[in-house]
Amino acid sequence: MSKKLTIPQTETSMSRFDKGIFSQTLSALKYAIYTVEKLESDYNxxxxxxxxxxTNTEAESAQNKTISLLDRRCL
Known part of the structure:
Protein backbone atom coordinates (compact mmCIF):
# COMPACT_ATOMS: atom_id res chain seq x y z
CA MET A 1 0.00 0.00 0.00
CA SER A 2 1.33 3.40 -0.89
CA LYS A 3 0.44 6.62 0.83
CA LYS A 4 -0.41 9.70 -1.18
CA LEU A 5 1.51 12.85 -0.43
CA THR A 6 -0.82 15.81 -0.16
CA ILE A 7 0.33 19.37 -0.52
CA PRO A 8 -1.43 21.93 1.71
CA GLN A 9 -3.67 24.20 -0.36
CA THR A 10 -4.29 26.91 2.21
CA GLU A 11 -2.08 28.79 4.61
CA THR A 12 -4.09 27.55 7.59
CA SER A 13 -3.28 23.93 6.74
CA MET A 14 0.46 24.61 6.44
CA SER A 15 2.73 23.37 9.20
CA ARG A 16 4.80 25.79 11.25
CA PHE A 17 7.87 24.64 9.35
CA ASP A 18 6.21 25.37 5.99
CA LYS A 19 5.07 28.78 7.22
CA GLY A 20 8.62 29.53 8.37
CA ILE A 21 10.10 28.56 5.00
CA PHE A 22 7.43 30.59 3.19
CA SER A 23 8.06 33.60 5.43
CA GLN A 24 11.85 33.41 4.96
CA THR A 25 11.46 33.07 1.18
CA LEU A 26 9.10 36.03 1.04
CA SER A 27 11.50 38.11 3.17
CA ALA A 28 14.40 37.19 0.89
CA LEU A 29 12.37 38.20 -2.19
CA LYS A 30 11.41 41.52 -0.60
CA TYR A 31 15.07 42.19 0.26
CA ALA A 32 16.15 41.28 -3.28
CA ILE A 33 13.57 43.69 -4.72
CA TYR A 34 14.74 46.41 -2.31
CA THR A 35 18.36 45.81 -3.35
CA VAL A 36 17.52 46.02 -7.06
CA GLU A 37 15.55 49.23 -6.50
CA LYS A 38 18.45 50.73 -4.52
CA LEU A 39 20.97 49.78 -7.20
CA GLU A 40 18.70 51.20 -9.88
CA SER A 41 18.32 54.44 -7.93
CA ASP A 42 22.09 54.75 -7.47
CA TYR A 43 22.66 53.94 -11.14
CA ASN A 44 20.13 56.56 -12.29
CA THR A 55 16.52 54.15 -19.97
CA ASN A 56 13.95 51.43 -19.41
CA THR A 57 15.96 48.21 -19.48
CA GLU A 58 14.92 44.59 -19.79
CA ALA A 59 15.93 44.08 -16.15
CA GLU A 60 13.59 46.87 -15.05
CA SER A 61 10.73 45.34 -17.06
CA ALA A 62 11.39 41.94 -15.47
CA GLN A 63 11.52 43.53 -12.02
CA ASN A 64 8.17 45.25 -12.59
CA LYS A 65 6.60 41.95 -13.67
CA THR A 66 8.00 40.22 -10.57
CA ILE A 67 6.68 42.94 -8.27
CA SER A 68 3.23 42.82 -9.83
CA LEU A 69 3.13 39.02 -9.43
CA LEU A 70 4.16 39.33 -5.78
CA ASP A 71 1.59 42.05 -5.19
CA ARG A 72 -1.16 39.85 -6.56
CA ARG A 73 -0.14 36.72 -4.66
CA CYS A 74 1.52 37.65 -1.38
CA LEU A 75 1.72 41.29 -0.42
Missing part, protein backbone atom coordinates in the same frame (compact mmCIF):
# COMPACT_ATOMS: atom_id res chain seq x y z
CA UNK A 45 21.70 59.15 -9.95
CA UNK A 46 25.10 58.37 -11.45
CA UNK A 47 23.67 58.75 -14.97
CA UNK A 48 22.17 62.11 -14.01
CA UNK A 49 25.57 63.29 -12.81
CA UNK A 50 27.00 62.29 -16.19
CA UNK A 51 24.03 63.94 -17.99
CA UNK A 52 22.88 60.65 -19.53
CA UNK A 53 19.10 60.09 -19.58
CA UNK A 54 18.02 56.89 -17.79
Missing amino acids: AMLEELNVPP
Whole structure:
Protein backbone atom coordinates (compact mmCIF):
# COMPACT_ATOMS: atom_id res chain seq x y z
CA MET A 1 0.00 0.00 0.00
CA SER A 2 1.33 3.40 -0.89
CA LYS A 3 0.44 6.62 0.83
CA LYS A 4 -0.41 9.70 -1.18
CA LEU A 5 1.51 12.85 -0.43
CA THR A 6 -0.82 15.81 -0.16
CA ILE A 7 0.33 19.37 -0.52
CA PRO A 8 -1.43 21.93 1.71
CA GLN A 9 -3.67 24.20 -0.36
CA THR A 10 -4.29 26.91 2.21
CA GLU A 11 -2.08 28.79 4.61
CA THR A 12 -4.09 27.55 7.59
CA SER A 13 -3.28 23.93 6.74
CA MET A 14 0.46 24.61 6.44
CA SER A 15 2.73 23.37 9.20
CA ARG A 16 4.80 25.79 11.25
CA PHE A 17 7.87 24.64 9.35
CA ASP A 18 6.21 25.37 5.99
CA LYS A 19 5.07 28.78 7.22
CA GLY A 20 8.62 29.53 8.37
CA ILE A 21 10.10 28.56 5.00
CA PHE A 22 7.43 30.59 3.19
CA SER A 23 8.06 33.60 5.43
CA GLN A 24 11.85 33.41 4.96
CA THR A 25 11.46 33.07 1.18
CA LEU A 26 9.10 36.03 1.04
CA SER A 27 11.50 38.11 3.17
CA ALA A 28 14.40 37.19 0.89
CA LEU A 29 12.37 38.20 -2.19
CA LYS A 30 11.41 41.52 -0.60
CA TYR A 31 15.07 42.19 0.26
CA ALA A 32 16.15 41.28 -3.28
CA ILE A 33 13.57 43.69 -4.72
CA TYR A 34 14.74 46.41 -2.31
CA THR A 35 18.36 45.81 -3.35
CA VAL A 36 17.52 46.02 -7.06
CA GLU A 37 15.55 49.23 -6.50
CA LYS A 38 18.45 50.73 -4.52
CA LEU A 39 20.97 49.78 -7.20
CA GLU A 40 18.70 51.20 -9.88
CA SER A 41 18.32 54.44 -7.93
CA ASP A 42 22.09 54.75 -7.47
CA TYR A 43 22.66 53.94 -11.14
CA ASN A 44 20.13 56.56 -12.29
CA ALA A 45 21.70 59.15 -9.95
CA MET A 46 25.10 58.37 -11.45
CA LEU A 47 23.67 58.75 -14.97
CA GLU A 48 22.17 62.11 -14.01
CA GLU A 49 25.57 63.29 -12.81
CA LEU A 50 27.00 62.29 -16.19
CA ASN A 51 24.03 63.94 -17.99
CA VAL A 52 22.88 60.65 -19.53
CA PRO A 53 19.10 60.09 -19.58
CA PRO A 54 18.02 56.89 -17.79
CA THR A 55 16.52 54.15 -19.97
CA ASN A 56 13.95 51.43 -19.41
CA THR A 57 15.96 48.21 -19.48
CA GLU A 58 14.92 44.59 -19.79
CA ALA A 59 15.93 44.08 -16.15
CA GLU A 60 13.59 46.87 -15.05
CA SER A 61 10.73 45.34 -17.06
CA ALA A 62 11.39 41.94 -15.47
CA GLN A 63 11.52 43.53 -12.02
CA ASN A 64 8.17 45.25 -12.59
CA LYS A 65 6.60 41.95 -13.67
CA THR A 66 8.00 40.22 -10.57
CA ILE A 67 6.68 42.94 -8.27
CA SER A 68 3.23 42.82 -9.83
CA LEU A 69 3.13 39.02 -9.43
CA LEU A 70 4.16 39.33 -5.78
CA ASP A 71 1.59 42.05 -5.19
CA ARG A 72 -1.16 39.85 -6.56
CA ARG A 73 -0.14 36.72 -4.66
CA CYS A 74 1.52 37.65 -1.38
CA LEU A 75 1.72 41.29 -0.42
